[in-house]
Amino acid sequence: MRPFRPRPPRLLRGYRPLRPGPDRFDQRSDRARLRSRMVALVLACLTLMTLDHHPGAGSPLEPARSAMGSVFGPVESATSAAIRPVTDIGGWLHSRTSMQNDIASLEAQNSRLRAQAATTQYARNQLAEYQGLTSAAGTLGQALVPAHVVAYGPAQSFSRTVTIDAGSDAGITPDQTVLNADGLVGRVLRVTATTATVLLIVDSGSVVGGRVGASMKVGFLHGEGGLGDHGSLDLQLVDASQAPAQGDTIVTWGSHDGAPYVSGVPIGRVTTVYASLRESTQRAVIKPFVDFAALDLVGVVVPSGTHSDRGIIEADGTLQ
Amino acid sequence: MAGVLVLVALVLQVAVFPHLAWDGIVPNFCLLVVVAAALVRGPGFAATLGFFAGLALDLAPPADHVAGRWALALVIVGYVAGLMRQDTRSSATTVVATVAASSFIGTSVYALSGVVLGDAVVGSGDLLRVILVALLWDVLLTPLVLPGVIRLLTRLEPARA
Numbered sequence: 009m010r011p012f013r014p015r016p017p018r019l020l021r022g023y024r025p026l027r028p029g030p031d032r033f034d035q036r037s038d039r040a041r042l043r044s045r046m047v048a049l050v051l052a053c054l055t056l057m058t059l060d061h062h063p064g065a066g067s068p069l070e071p072a073r074s075a076m077g078s079v080f081g082p083v084e085s086a087t088s089a090a091i092r093p094v095t096d097i098g099g100w101l102h103s104r105t106s107m108q109n110d111i112a113s114l115e116a117q118n119s120r121l122r123a124q125a126a127t128t129q130y131a132r133n134q135l136a137e138y139q140g141l142t143s144a145a146g147t148l149g150q151a152l153v154p155a156h157v158v159a160y161g162p163a164q165s166f167s168r169t170v171t172i173d174a175g176s177d178a179g180i181t182p183d184q185t186v187l188n189a190d191g192l193v194g195r196v197l198r199v200t201a202t203t204a205t206v207l208l209i210v211d212s213g214s215v216v217g218g219r220v221g222a223s224m225k226v227g228f229l230h231g232e233g234g235l236g237d238h239g240s241l242d243l244q245l246v247d248a249s250q251a252p253a254q255g256d257t258i259v260t261w262g263s264h265d266g267a268p269y270v271s272g273v274p275i276g277r278v279t280t281v282y283a284s285l286r287e288s289t290q291r292a293v294i295k296p297f298v299d300f301a302a303l304d305l306v307g308v309v310v311p312s313g314t315h316s317d318r319g320i321i322e323a324d325g326t327l328q
Numbered sequence: 329m330a331g332v333l334v335l336v337a338l339v340l341q342v343a344v345f346p347h348l349a350w351d352g353i354v355p356n357f358c359l360l361v362v363v364a365a366a367l368v369r370g371p372g373f374a375a376t377l378g379f380f381a382g383l384a385l386d387l388a389p390p391a392d393h394v395a396g397r398w399a400l401a402l403v404i405v406g407y408v409a410g411l412m413r414q415d416t417r418s419s420a421t422t423v424v425a426t427v428a429a430s431s432f433i434g435t436s437v438y439a440l441s442g443v444v445l446g447d448a449v450v451g452s453g454d455l456l457r458v459i460l461v462a463l464l465w466d467v468l469l470t471p472l473v474l475p476g477v478i479r480l481l482t483r484l485e486p487a488r489a
Binding site: 053072 | 338339341342343344346347352353354356371372375376378379382383384385386387388389390391392393394395396397398399400403404407435438439441442445447454455458462
């Protein structure tokens with residue numbers, strides 16, 4: 009008689025059920041083969057980690073990284089461009105939870121006008137962003153290469169990096185400042201021909217020299233590796249006796265030749281000040297101006313007159 | 329072919345899903361593909377696929393951590409998921425349990441390797457939150473992703489003696 013066989017659950021339909029009886033890995037040789045393969049794979053991983061222990065220009069894996077970058081960059085750019093019209097609307101509403109109440113009341117007032125403008129809204133948003141970037145270039149007196157953020161590093165990797173769709177062809181080199189209309193975004197870590205990887209200032213490995221706008225005191229801002237909207241920075245002043253006041257604006261201090269950060273870019277606002285008596289230092293928490301969960305258009309600071317494959321926004325607002 | 333699946337997973341993970349991410353945490357598609365491979369083809373194949381998927385995660389831009397960390401995490405995931413497949417009868421529940429365990433192991437191994445190597449690390453509270461949210465994401469997407477991937481891998485499976 010044919011044994012009764014239950015119909016497999018829907019999730020597994022098409023998936024061949026396991027053969028009854030002793031499975032393949034009970035045989036000693038197969039087991040040994042599996043074990044040696046596992047040992048080889050784990051050793052390969054450990055070798056990679058050893059070779060790459062100091063990522064950066066000196067790592068032997070850097071050529072592999074840039075090769076992967078040149079292959080993956082265009083794919084990421086294309087995917088991101090394909091879905092941007094869809095995500096732009098969603099991101100506009102959902103990523104700024106803190107502003108949702110304001111948006112709700114404004115939306116009620118504007119619903120009639122918005123209905124008329126619905127088809128052009130995306131273009132309007134983009135125009136506003138470009139205008140913001142142009143005015144940022146003017147305020148700073150620096151030339152900017154515009155670029156879009158096309159990929160985010162997952163938070164599971166515990167580092168805050170993004171890919172932008174402009175690379176060495178657009179005149180970008182490592183250690184250049186990245187900003188958007190709101191303020192400082194980060195710095196360029198490495199470039200391929202068409203993409204660049206940007207370290208966000210909220211990454212826990214990021215250190216930025218900052219200056220308190222009100223008192224001109226300098227200090228260092230450490231990223232806290234915070235996630236999503238909660239990204240914040242930690243400010244320690246060089247002069248420990250001076251406490252920044254709540255609400256003070258922090259701008260970049262700048263370094264020689266503007267690498268990695270040019271001076272005078274707004275970073276954020278002091279939200280809380282902690283005085284640590286034991287260490288006799290003053291710590292302040294800075295809320296960045298930039299919404300890192302909704303990055304789209306950014307500008308990379310380049311020397312004026314850089315040769316680029318796209319328009320450069322010059323300091324006087326002209327497009328080169 | 330499994331390689332193509334991994335590449336599609338990687339692009340989904342870095343370019344599409346960040347727009348839906350919860351606090352920057354996205355579903356780990358590469359891990360789901362590796363688990364599917366483990367369920368269909370066993371631990372040896374899955375561990376090898378995990379190695380290459382992890383390597384892609386480690387090297388493709390925006391990644392900026394020590395290479396080999398995701399590779400190690402996904403090798404272990406492939407192996408463990410493959411062994412779980414042999415110990416249990418397959419049903420929807422065990423598949424979901426396998427994904428949950430794999431997600432937990434994968435993210436934890438990645439985080440621990442960061443601690444050992446002194447790479448950027450966050451506090452243990454954040455760490456736990458990331459691991460749990462990632463686990464939730466992966467489990468949520470299991471019914472949407474795994475049946476298709478499993479069917480694809482089963483169909484492509486070369487005939488074995």
